[in-house]
Structures are given as structure tokens and as C-alpha cells.
Amino acid sequence: MTGALAYIALVSIKNRVLMAVRKLKSARYLISALFGLAYFAMMFGRNIGRNSKKFSLVLGFDTIGMDIAAGIMFLILLAVWAWPVDDAGVELSESEMQFLFSAPVSRRGILFYKFMRAQLPILISAVMTTVMMGQWRNALGMWFVFASLSLYMTMVQQMRARLRRMHIGFIVRLTVVVSIITAVSWVSIHAGTFKNPLLEALTFIPRFFAMAALPNVPLLWRLLSFVVVSVLGALCFLVSASVDIDFEEGSMAISRRKANTITRQRSQQSGQWMAFKRLPPPFRLAATGAPDVAIIWKNLIASLRIGMMPIVILFAVMTFLVVFSFFVPEAANKVFGLWMLFMCAIIPLLGANLFSQDLRLDMTRIEYLKTFPLSGERIVVAEMAAPMIVMSIVELIFLGITSLYLHFRMPPGGIARFITPQSIVCVFIFAVPICAILTVMRNAAVLLFPAWTLRSKEEPRGLVVTGQRLVVVVGNAIVLAVTLVPAAIVFLPAVLIANRFFSGSPGFLAVASLPPLAIIAGEVWLGVRMLGKYFDSFDASNELDRIMT
Amino acid sequence: MHPIEVISLAKNYGDFPAVKDLSFTVKEGEILGLVGPNGAGKTTTLRALAGIHPPTSGQIRIKGYDIREDGVDAKRHLAFFPDEPRLFDYLSVDEHMQFIGRLYGVPDFRANIEPLLTEFDLLDKRKAMPAELSRGMKQKLMIACGFLHQPAVLIFDEPLTGLDPLGIRRMKESIARRAKEGASIILSSHLLHLVEELCDSVLVIQNGSSIAYGTIDDLKWQIAQGRGDVTLEEAFLRITSEEAAAK
Numbered sequence: 001m002t003g004a005l006a007y008i009a010l011v012s013i014k015n016r017v018l019m020a021v022r023k024l025k026s027a028r029y030l031i032s033a034l035f036g037l038a039y040f041a042m043m044f045g046r047n048i049g050r051n052s053k054k055f056s057l058v059l060g061f062d063t064i065g066m067d068i069a070a071g072i073m074f075l076i077l078l079a080v081w082a083w084p085v086d087d088a089g090v091e092l093s094e095s096e097m098q099f100l101f102s103a104p105v106s107r108r109g110i111l112f113y114k115f116m117r118a119q120l121p122i123l124i125s126a127v128m129t130t131v132m133m134g135q136w137r138n139a140l141g142m143w144f145v146f147a148s149l150s151l152y153m154t155m156v157q158q159m160r161a162r163l164r165r166m167h168i169g170f171i172v173r174l175t176v177v178v179s180i181i182t183a184v185s186w187v188s189i190h191a192g193t194f195k196n197p198l199l200e201a202l203t204f205i206p207r208f209f210a211m212a213a214l215p216n217v218p219l220l221w222r223l224l225s226f227v228v229v230s231v232l233g234a235l236c237f238l239v240s241a242s243v244d245i246d247f248e249e250g251s252m253a254i255s256r257r258k259a260n261t262i263t264r265q266r267s268q269q270s271g272q273w274m275a276f277k278r279l280p281p282p283f284r285l286a287a288t289g290a291p292d293v294a295i296i297w298k299n300l301i302a303s304l305r306i307g308m309m310p311i312v313i314l315f316a317v318m319t320f321l322v323v324f325s326f327f328v329p330e331a332a333n334k335v336f337g338l339w340m341l342f343m344c345a346i347i348p349l350l351g352a353n354l355f356s357q358d359l360r361l362d363m364t365r366i367e368y369l370k371t372f373p374l375s376g377e378r379i380v381v382a383e384m385a386a387p388m389i390v391m392s393i394v395e396l397i398f399l400g401i402t403s404l405y406l407h408f409r410m411p412p413g414g415i416a417r418f419i420t421p422q423s424i425v426c427v428f429i430f431a432v433p434i435c436a437i438l439t440v441m442r443n444a445a446v447l448l449f450p451a452w453t454l455r456s457k458e459e460p461r462g463l464v465v466t467g468q469r470l471v472v473v474v475g476n477a478i479v480l481a482v483t484l485v486p487a488a489i490v491f492l493p494a495v496l497i498a499n500r501f502f503s504g505s506p507g508f509l510a511v512a513s514l515p516p517l518a519i520i521a522g523e524v525w526l527g528v529r530m531l532g533k534y535f536d537s538f539d540a541s542n543e544l545d546r547i548m549t
Numbered sequence: 550m551h552p553i554e555v556i557s558l559a560k561n562y563g564d565f566p567a568v569k570d571l572s573f574t575v576k577e578g579e580i581l582g583l584v585g586p587n588g589a590g591k592t593t594t595l596r597a598l599a600g601i602h603p604p605t606s607g608q609i610r611i612k613g614y615d616i617r618e619d620g621v622d623a624k625r626h627l628a629f630f631p632d633e634p635r636l637f638d639y640l641s642v643d644e645h646m647q648f649i650g651r652l653y654g655v656p657d658f659r660a661n662i663e664p665l666l667t668e669f670d671l672l673d674k675r676k677a678m679p680a681e682l683s684r685g686m687k688q689k690l691m692i693a694c695g696f697l698h699q700p701a702v703l704i705f706d707e708p709l710t711g712l713d714p715l716g717i718r719r720m721k722e723s724i725a726r727r728a729k730e731g732a733s734i735i736l737s738s739h740l741l742h743l744v745e746e747l748c749d750s751v752l753v754i755q756n757g758s759s760i761a762y763g764t765i766d767d768l769k770w771q772i773a774q775g776r777g778d779v780t781l782e783e784a785f786l787r788i789t790s791e792e793a794a795a796k
Binding site for chain 2: 274277281285286287288289291293294295297298301302305306362364365367368370371372373374375536537539540
């Protein structure tokens with residue numbers, strides 16, 4: 001039976017690696033992996049030499065660094081006893097529970113399977129940790145330590161469950177752990193040094209963990225530490241397998257908790273979780289007229305029921321600023337005014353993230369959307385309209401409140417000079433297209449890379465995911481910069497011309513703002529057209545497995 | 550011109566051909582049963598017909614409109630009912646119906662909502678959210694939404710999954726009634742007695758290709774070689790196993 005479990009564990013590791021490699025055939029995944037690699041190389045590569053020297057100096061055999069590492073290890077080994085969760089068993093997936101619990105597999109077999117399954121992530125963690133420290137030659141030792149620690153954690157988990165059966169709960173365990181730490185600290189402080197017999201005795205075992213993982217340890221000691229750490233791991237394994245507890249029931253409880261967390265995350269992603277479930281629709285939907293309005297209506301309902309919380313928070317902050325400003329000295333009004341202006345400025349930037357009741361919310365139902373009798377372009381526009389409307393309304397209200405506040409509460413001169421109705425209108429008409437550009441970008445990311453944005457918690461992570469995030473963040477920044485540059489270039493001459501010919505007249509605003517606005521609007525239109533075309537040709541079948549998981 | 554015309558349809562997933570050179574038509578008032586073993590390409594065919602998956606090659610015409618070239622016009626005339634209902638979690642039952650009514654431009658859709666909800670036993674769930682509905686109820690809501698704009702073409706993928714016995718009976722009556730009223734219907738199901746009971750013709754596909762196509766009586770006659778005493782299930786098993794043996 002052990003052979004079969006080892007086979008399953010190894011085959012699943014092999015398949016995961018193969019799947020990851022196979023995915024690299026797709027240009028999108030390859031680019032992301034390269035981005036991820038470049039990121040890690042940039043972040044850690046340049047520090048490897050520096051870190052290596054730094055760690056070599058402080059972490060050597062018989063150095064204070066080694067003592068500290070052993071002390072930290074002791075604290076970790078002790079602290080896990082105070083962890084509140086006291087269910088027995090191990091975390092398994094639904095299918096693992098279904099197959100393993102109904103099969104003639106002993107607890108030892110399940111623990112062995114779980115241990116084998118964990119080796120790939122443990123190895124990756126060990127390599128990453130040692131690379132970050134600039135000590136990649138210690139990856140093997142770090143692997144030994146992490147693997148043994150995982151067995152220790154499993155054992156402590158079973159022991160916590162056993163203690164619960166003996167009516168020794170979390171509070172008692174916490175009290176004991178805190179008492180031990182306090183007593184050790186007290187003894188050390190009184191002795192005036194951490195080099196005291198008690199502490200050395202307590203860190204005797206943890207020191208082997210430190211020696212296995214850290215640099216500058218003589219070969220003989222290192223080999224000995226490998227042996228000790230492995231023996232300890234094996235002992236923990238044997239204890240875990242023989243503790244008298246409800247292993248299966250506990251495993252199911254742990255696994256159920258994990259499944260619930262995933263379900264909750266998915267329901268938040270799909271819109272099942274609503275802060276204001278019973279809010280009525282914003283308007284009555286007429287039977288006739290443009291069908292696109294139905295999608296806007298639907299998403300406005302979603303905005304009210306799902307996205308209302310950020311609006312409430314933003315308004316609460318704004319109200320607080322306005323009300324509180326009446327209770328502070330007049331000199332502080334300027335600070336409040338600036339805070340309000342700051343809030344107006346961040347709404348276009350934050351709004352596109354806060355109000356995501358558009359394609360991002362409906363991506364899991366893209367098959368259904370594709371059956372709608374509307375062109376891709378109209379679906380994309382209608383999907384994005386609701387967050388745009390919400391953002392615009394919030395921005396307009398905030399700008400109104402801020403301008404009134406600055407007009408009445410700010411001392412004349414300074415920033416108040418610029419707060420004219422014209423400038424407020426100008427800010428507003430620029431804020432809306434910027435919101436639109438950001439919304440188009442966010443929706444484009446979802447449509448172009450659905451597997452990235454709708455990643456489930458169970459999917460493997462790593463370089464590719466890091467690369468994907470970087471591609472999205474860097475891509476957003478580049479696209480935003482590129483789209484705003486032409487408008488900014490046009491804005492300057494437009495202001496000069498307006499100033500020369502329409503200074504002091506209402507025409508000034510129109511002449512100064514219309515050319516850059518036209519450029520931004522044109523870019524939004526182009527973006528929407530491209531997205532619409534992409535939506536029409538979007539083949540959900542190629543992305544289906546990732547979208548539907 | 551038939552309401553549904555499929556000519557040499559092919560659909561590949563990467564290098565894998567899921568559907569190969571499939572051709573068939575469905576007349577007004579006809580119910581075509583699409584049957585085949587698991588992985589035969591039934592759902593892929595139906596999704597291509599509904600305009601969800603773009604075909605790799607071939608032509609699909611719904612009421613004369615090419616699903617690729619005139620997708621919007623084609624979709625106005627059809628309703629697709631997937632095996633797994635995917636509703637909007639933030640809309641109530643009633644709001645789903647209103648949404649669909651406006652989307653398909655159904656004049657005075659509010660008057661039609663109540664009879665449909667009554668037909669599918671959902672009237673008392675009008676205000677309920679999808680999370681408060683059972684799987685069967687979600688399926689019924691999806692079907693009620695699809696019926697609201699009285700489409701000329703109805704495409705069902707396993708329509709009876711998750712329904713209770715009364716729901717099954719009502720669903721069968723609803724499908725039969727819509728066909729009598731002139732709708733062209735494609736129904737994919739593994740329940741061969743349902744296909745035998747409801748359908749006029751049947752298309753058997755295996756490994757993405759058509760292996761038998763005709764009226765149910767013709768098919769049974771062909772299999773029984775003149776005896777005429779086989780069920781559709783026997784005919785299906787004989788055809789698919791012969792095809793597998795030939796391969």
C-alpha cells in the first residue's frame with residue numbers, strides 16, 4: 001500500500017511539473033515565467049553576493065548568529081503547541097478524502113502520502129529561502145529542516161487534539177508556553193547572559209536544525225545535524241501515526257474548513273456575497289429601448305448590492321473630514337481641504353479597482369454573456385458602464401463637497417484661488433475619461449488573461465504567477481502612461497491658445513479641455529472597439545478549465 | 550431554408566478535433582435528439598450552435614443567419630440551455646426575468662413573467678436569490694428565462710438534470726408544446742427513453758463525427774433489419790459498439 005501511495009504522490013508531483021512546463025509552450029505563460037524569473041533575479045540576484053557575505057559573517061559555527069538561530073528555532077518549536085486549532089488529522093482535498101478514507105489505507109499510509117505530496121513545495125521553499133540568503137549551497141540542509149519541521153508540526157497537531165481529549169485546551173497550552181518563555185527569559189536576564197546551561201539545554205535540539213540549514217558549519221557537524229534532524233522527523237512521524245485520536249474526523253473538519261474558505265473566496269469573486277442583499281434596483285426597467293440598458297441595470301444592481309460598502313466607507317471618511325473640521329482651529333482647515341482634494345484625486349485611480357461590477361464580475365458566466373443578442377462591443381461598453389456611472393457620481397459629489405468646503409472654509413489666497421467652478425468642472429470632465437481608461441484596462445486584463453485574474457486558490461503558484469502579476473501591473477502602468485501622454489502634449493498648447501484668445505471668458509475652459517478630452521475619449525473608444533472584437537472572437541473553450549474551476 | 554442548418558461543422562481544441570464534418574438540419578416544429586457516448590462532442594456542437602465557441606470551420610445558420618457573420622441576429626432567435634445553470638448571483642428570480650425581457654426586447658415582458666414562473670413552479674420564489682434556490686430550481690429559472698422571448702430555436706443540453714419527477718414531466722410537456730407551436734429544438738441527453746419519447750429525429754455522434762442520422766423509426770428499422778422491435782437504447786448501443794469495433 002505504501003508503494004501505491006508513494007507512486008500517487010510522486011506521479012502527481014511529476015504531473016504538476018510537466019503541466020507547468022507544458023504551459024510554457026503558450027506564449028503568455030512563457031512571457032510570465034520569464035518576467036517572474038527576471039523579477040526574482042532583480043530582487044534577489046543582485047543581493048546574493050552581499051547577503052552571502054552578510055550571512056557568512058553573522059551565521060557561522062559557534063557564532064552568536066547560530067545561537068540566535070537556535071533560539072528562534074526553539075521558540076518556533078515551542079510556539080506551535082499554543083496554536084488554537086486542535087483538530088486531529090491532516091488537510092486533504094475532497095478527492096483525496098474520498099479515495100483514501102474508503103480505501104484500506106492506514107493512518108501511517110495517509111501521513112506518508114501527505115508527507116510525500118508536500119515535498120515539492122517544501123523543496124521550492126527551501127531553494128527560495130537559501131537563494132534569498134545568498135546561500136543556495138545550503139538548499140539541501142534547508143530542505144531537511146523544512147521537511148522535518150513539517151513532520152514536527154503534524155505531530156504537534158495530533159498531540160494538540162490528544163490534549164483536547166484530555167481536557168487540556170488552548171488557554172492551558174498558551175499559558176504553559178508563555179510561562180516557559182517567561183521563565184527562560186527571567187533565568188537568562190538574571191544570569192546576565194544567554195550562554196547559560198538552561199538555555200543551552202533547551203536549544204540543544206534546535207541547534208541541530210540551525211546547523212543543518214546555515215552556512216559555515218564544518219562538514220562533520222553538518223552531516224551529524226542531517227542525521228539528527230532526519231531521525232527527529234522520523235520520530236515525529238511515528239508519534240503522529242500512533243496517537244490515539246479521531247484522525248479521519250479531524251481530517252474531514254480541517255479539509256471542510258479549507259473547502260469553505262475556497263467557496264467563500266469564489267462566492268466573493270462571482271458576486272454571491274452581497275453586503276446589501278435586499279437593496280432595490282436603481283430604476284424600473286422599461287420593456288422597450290436599447291437592450292444594452294438591461295446589462296447596465298443588472299450591473300448597477302450588483303454595484304448597489306456588492307460594491308456599496310466602499311462607497312459607504314468613502315462617504316464616511318468625507319463626512320468625518322467635513323464634520324471634524326468644524327471642531328478644530330481655523331488654521332487646520334487647510335489640512336482638511338487638502339485631504340478632501342486628495343480623496344477626489346484618488347477616486348479615479350482607486351475606483352477602477354473598488355468598483356469591479358463589470359466583466360470582472362461576470363467572467364465566470366462568459367458563456368452565458370456570449371449567447372446575448374448583442375455585439376461584443378456593445379456588451380463590453382454596457383458591462384463597463386455601471387462602474388463608470390458609480391465612479392462619476394461619487395467623484396462629482398466629492399468634488400462638489402470639496403469645492404464648497406474650500407470656498408467657504410479656506411482662507412482667501414493659496415489653494416482657494418484655484419477653486420473656481422470652472423476648475424471643478426475641468427477636473428470632473430478629466431476625471432471621468434481617466435476612470436474610463438482605467439476601467440477599460442482592468443477589463444482588458446480580465447478578457448485577455450482570464451486564467452490569471454480568475455486564479456483559484458488550489459492552482460499552483462510560483463514564477464509564472466509572479467510574472468503574471470508583474471505583466472498586469474507593468475502593463476497597466478505602461479498603457480496608462482502611453483494613453484495620457486498624447487492628451488498631456490495637446491493640453492499645453494490648448495491652454496496657451498485658450499489663454500490668448502478666450503482669457504476670462506467661459507470659452508477658455510472649452511478650448512483648453514476639449515482637445516485633450518477628445519484624445520482620451522478617442523483612446524477609450526479604440527480600446528472598447530478592440531475589446532469588443534476580442535470578445536466576439538473569444539473562445540471560452542481554450543480558457544474553460546481555468547474559468548470554471 | 551430550415552431554422553437550423555449545420556454544414557460541415559468542425560471544432561478543434563488546439564490540435565484535438567472535438568467535432569468533425571458534422572452536417573444536419575432541423576425543421577420547424579421538429580425535435581432533434583443529439584446522442585452519443587461521453588466525450589463524443591455533443592456539448593461542443595451545442596455550444597458552437599449557440600455562438601459560444603466559434604467553429605473552426607463549417608457553417609451554422611439559425612433562421613438563415615450565419616452564427617459567425619450575423620451572430621446578433623441569429624442569437625435573437627435562439628435560446629441555449631446549458632447543463633449547468635450559471636445565474637447572476639446578485640439578481641433575484643424576478644430580476645433575472647426582467648433582465649432577459651429587456652435584453653431580448655420582449656414587448657410588455659412583465660405580463661409574461663408570471664405565467665412562466667407559474668409554469669415552472671417558481672412563483673413563490675420571485676424574490677429569492679440564486680443562492681436560495683436548489684439546483685433544480687436554478688435549472689427551471691434558466692429555462693423560464695430562455696422561454697421568455699419565445700425563441701424559434703431552442704437548444705437543450707441535458708435539460709432534465711436536477712429536476713424532480715413533476716419538474717421532469719412539466720419540462721417534457723413544455724418542450725413538446727414549444728415544438729407544436731413551431732419551434733425547432735435540439736435536445737442532447739443520455740436519457741434515451743426521453744429522446745425516444747420526445748424527438749422526431751436523432752443524430753448519433755461518436756468521436757466528433759456523425760455515425761447515424763435520421764428519424765427514430767428509420768434508425769430502429771435499420772438496426773433491427775426489418776424486425777422493427779428494438780428500442781432506441783438497443784439501436785444506440787449497437788451503432789456505437791459497431792463503430793467502435795470498426796475503428
